[in-house]
Amino acid sequence: MDIDGFEALHHPDVVYNVSGNTIISGRYESFAALKQVLPAVFEALDFEQFRFAVKWRVMNEGPDGATAIMEANGVARNGQRYDQRYAHIFSFREGKISSVHEFFDTQLAHDALGFSGKPQFASDGPFEF
16 A cells, blocks of 8 residues: 555646545546545555455556556455456556546445445546546
8 A cells, every 4th residue: 555656656737537426436636636535445444354456457558548457355344345346547648647537336335435424525526538
């Protein structure tokens, strides 16, 4: 969970679009904005029983972007299984990630990560493409 190393992969003007109707869904126009959301996800997961990217595949790639699918599995802190599949569409600029469109099972995230009843994070707007 090297957030600093993860941030270093991103262009300073990165934009994240997170799909769905969860408390973390929306558009985030900087990595700093996204970093406010990450703890809500990480705090809900039991990292002794959960792993991101247990299986992944780059579906297509080019100099300006890539599309990838990733699977994660394990247990959330509330004891529920969180076997999640993510699809990511990446755009690159100056050798760094400049935009991400993320798709996942939002109902599973809502239930297993305990998002119910929690306030929506302040995003920079709705998901856009």
